[in-house]
Amino acid sequence: MSDVSASIPVDKKNRWMxxxxxxxxxxxxxxxWFFLLSDALTFGGLLVSYGMVRYAHxxxxxxLPEFTFSKEYxxxxxxxxxxxxxxxxxxxxxFVSIMxxxxxxxxxxxxxxxxxxxxxxxKGVVKWMLWTMIGGLAFLGCQAWEWSHFIHGIDGxxxxxxxxxxxxxxxxxxFFFITGFHGFHVxxxxxxxxxxxxxxxxxxxxxxxxxEMVEKVGLYWHFVDxxxxxxxxxxxxx
Amino acid sequence: xxxxxxxxxxxxxxxxxKVRKLWTIAGVVGIITIAEIVLALVWSxxxxxxxxxAILALMIAKAFYIVSEFMHLKGEVKTLVWSILxxxxxxxxxxxxxxxxxxxxxEARGVLP
Numbered sequence: 500m501s502d503v504s505a506s507i508p509v510d511k512k513n514r515w516m517x518x519x520x521x522x523x524x525x526x527x528x529x530x531x532w533f534f535l536l537s538d539a540l541t542f543g544g545l546l547v548s549y550g551m552v553r554y555a556h557x558x559x560x561x562x563l564p565e566f567t568f569s570k571e572y573x574x575x576x577x578x579x580x581x582x583x584x585x586x587x588x589x590x591x592x593x594f595v596s597i598m599x600x601x602x603x604x605x606x607x608x609x610x611x612x613x614x615x616x617x618x619x620x621x622k623g624v625v626k627w628m629l630w631t632m633i634g635g636l637a638f639l640g641c642q643a644w645e646w647s648h649f650i651h652g653i654d655g656x657x658x659x660x661x662x663x664x665x666x667x668x669x670x671x672x673x674f675f676f677i678t679g680f681h682g683f684h685v686x687x688x689x690x691x692x693x694x695x696x697x698x699x700x701x702x703x704x705x706x707x708x709x710x711e712m713v714e715k716v717g718l719y720w721h722f723v724d725x726x727x728x729x730x731x732x733x734x735x736x737x
Numbered sequence: 738x739x740x741x742x743x744x745x746x747x748x749x750x751x752x753x754x755k756v757r758k759l760w761t762i763a764g765v766v767g768i769i770t771i772a773e774i775v776l777a778l779v780w781s782x783x784x785x786x787x788x789x790x791a792i793l794a795l796m797i798a799k800a801f802y803i804v805s806e807f808m809h810l811k812g813e814v815k816t817l818v819w820s821i822l823x824x825x826x827x828x829x830x831x832x833x834x835x836x837x838x839x840x841x842x843x844e845a846r847g848v849l850p
Contacts, residue, residue, distance in 0.1 A: 556843065
């Protein structure tokens with residue numbers, strides 16, 4: 500942004516004369532931060548209501564091996580989420596842990612793309628953004644499997660907004676709403692990543708002279724990872 | 738035209754120590770995740786408040802690393818940092834407060850012991 504401030508005379512004494520950036524961040528980055536803040540409040544609302552309803556229901560008080568699904572108490576997460584694609588048997592929380600690691604890895608590749616952008620390294624940006632998109636799509640694929648397994652249910656009774664074989668009805672509703680809302684964020688993240696990736700490939704940012712758009716989409720992508728940290732802890736661990 | 742525009746963009750070499758630091762932070766986040774999963778799998782039932790507090794603490798630690806390092810919030814101006822963090826602190830407070838509130842509601846309705 501130095502080319503902008505160079506063309507406008509900056510009045511250091513009077514901050515209201517224009518030419519300087521509030522909080523030393525460019526307009527786009529600042530607005531991305533405030534968008535993410537408002538998005539965090541939306542997710543906060545969902546998680547707040549989940550936390551309240553979860554602890555308004557009784558917890559399972561027996562021993563783990565004797566656990567059975569019941570409407571009387573909140574289900575134990577490691578008994579609900581214990582399936583793996585292509586494999587028989589019980590793998591408590593393993594599949595969802597793999598999903599978490601995919602998202603963490605895609606966050607690293609994103610931050611490497613931003614780092615390459617700082618160096619005007621177009622090849623690096625393109626390479627690391629491609630990996631990030633692959634990570635995002637892999638996560639979405641895993642979530643699609645997770646959902647279809649959850650919807651399939653147990654003993655012929657499927658989970659939906661109106662029925663839940665695993666426990667209290669609100670458990671299924673919160674699962675669909677919160678992981679669905681997060682999954683939709685991942686999906687729109689992949690779409691935005693692709694747009695920026697395309698621009699980087701055709702050289703838009705070389706002409707512009709900076710790769711700030713990569714930084715902005717990076718902020719969004721890390722936010723999606725951040726939300727998963729909370730969703731993971733609330734849904735699968737507590 | 739395009740060639741001319743791109744030819745004056747200089748590619749700077751990568752700084753290996755910077756890249757290594759990014760992978761280290763990813764490793765820390767991964768290790769915290771493993772610690773969370775191990776805690777969730779070995780902690781005996783029924784769960785107590787110590788378990789909930791431990792999971793919430795690890796969750797906050799992970800969030801701190803992602804926001805401060807990956808999103809690079811620690812490199813921003815203090816005003817920006819606080820204008821993002823203060824509203825979120827209220828949300829964290831509300832999450833914890835309403836977990837207790839939910840418990841009280843359940844007791845009042847007689848569904849909780």
